[in-house]
Amino acid sequence: THFQARAGLVSALAGRTPPAIRALDGVDLTIGEREIVGLVGESGCGKSTLGMSLVRMYEPTGGDVLYHSEPVTHLKGRALKQYRREAQIIFQDPYSSLNPRLTIGQIIEEPLKIHGIGPALERRALIARALDHVRIPASTHLDSYPSDLSGGQRQRVAIARALVLEPRFIVADEPVSMLDVSIQASVLELLDELSRELGLAVLYISHDIATVGYICNHVAVMYLGQIVEEGPAEDILAEPLHPYTQRLMAAIPNMTPGAVRSRIELKGDVPSPQNIPPGCRFSSRCPFATDLCTSVAPELATLADGRRVRCHLYDGAIAEAYPGLTPPR
Ligand code: SF4
Numbered sequence: 001t002h003f004q005a006r007a008g009l010v011s012a013l014a015g016r017t018p019p020a021i022r023a024l025d026g027v028d029l030t031i032g033e034r035e036i037v038g039l040v041g042e043s044g045c046g047k048s049t050l051g052m053s054l055v056r057m058y059e060p061t062g063g064d065v066l067y068h069s070e071p072v073t074h075l076k077g078r079a080l081k082q083y084r085r086e087a088q089i090i091f092q093d094p095y096s097s098l099n100p101r102l103t104i105g106q107i108i109e110e111p112l113k114i115h116g117i118g119p120a121l122e123r124r125a126l127i128a129r130a131l132d133h134v135r136i137p138a139s140t141h142l143d144s145y146p147s148d149l150s151g152g153q154r155q156r157v158a159i160a161r162a163l164v165l166e167p168r169f170i171v172a173d174e175p176v177s178m179l180d181v182s183i184q185a186s187v188l189e190l191l192d193e194l195s196r197e198l199g200l201a202v203l204y205i206s207h208d209i210a211t212v213g214y215i216c217n218h219v220a221v222m223y224l225g226q227i228v229e230e231g232p233a234e235d236i237l238a239e240p241l242h243p244y245t246q247r248l249m250a251a252i253p254n255m256t257p258g259a260v261r262s263r264i265e266l267k268g269d270v271p272s273p274q275n276i277p278p279g280c281r282f283s284s285r286c287p288f289a290t291d292l293c294t295s296v297a298p299e300l301a302t303l304a305d306g307r308r309v310r311c312h313l314y315d316g317a318i319a320e321a322y323p324g325l326t327p328p329r
């Protein structure tokens with residue numbers, strides 16, 4: 001049975017006073033079983049809004065989220081509760097997301113109680129299995145408090161709390177960005193192992209394109225609520241096509257000793273969603289921008305190798321009409 005969580009969302013941020021802000025525009029992503037899709041972009045680009053819309057924590061005003069090819073956008077009551085069990089989200093901050101007054105056992109038990117799963121003996125077995133999944137020994141940690149744990153252990157407990165309901169789909173929203181760099185890789189590896197062991201579909205959200213290389217099969221790069229580039233992770237990391245992706249990649253410190261670090265800075269800040277530039281949304285920060293870019297919005301085009309990119313530089317017809325343009329490929 002093939003699993004799909006798919007979103008094609010057009011949504012507005014909270015606040016009913018016009019003008020409505022389009023946080024996401026024509027975003028279309030498919031995540032399969034045992035697949036980790038990376039969603040990358042700077043803060044404020046709409047990544048978290050998309051993640052929360054997928055698990056129905058946030059109500060999109062348009063578009064659809066499909067789960068097993070069925071829309072979940074209008075689920076109510078029992079069906080919504082069941083979906084909330086199957087689609088879980090893990091947040092960035094393992095310090096504020098765990099109640100400091102509850103023990104680890106109680107924290108992981110909470111969602112089981114909310115979903116009426118029990119008796120207590122069965123819940124204990126499920127809690128032990130969830131801790132086992134995240135490689136934390138229940139025998140020593142069940143009665144510990146969050147303050148007894150390191151940041152990495154806390155995030156593992158947050159993952160166990162999500163896993164205890166046996167979800168099929170997990171949104172991991174910046175799960176390692178508040179953790180010490182030295183332990184980030186181990187938490188990402190755990191997500192990767194869990195995806196394969198449990199057949200989970202994972203949306204991994206991050207502002208850091210360097211981390212998606214560890215675990216993602218597929219990557220979507222987002223800018224101001226739009227996907228600007230999408231394709232297999234190894235292709236995008238080896239050869240980023242969109243000028244925005246190229247700049248995200250250039251911002252990664254070069255770890256090779258003695259190498260000259262070519263650092264191309266992104267100029268300026270992300271424009272606010274109320275003030276989206278005409279034409280290409282990236283034009284106010286793009287070093288390749290032409291008059292065409294500031295007047296005509298590029299489509300997300302599929303290239304011969306199947307990758308998708310939203311930039312006039314890769315549009316053959318336009319490149320012909322503007323012979324001065326040289327694709328940065
Ligand atoms: Fe830059 Fe123009 Fe491509 Fe936009 S369409 S990314 S402004 S070259």
Ligand code: MG
Pocket residue numbers: 043044047048
């Ligand atoms: Mg965010």
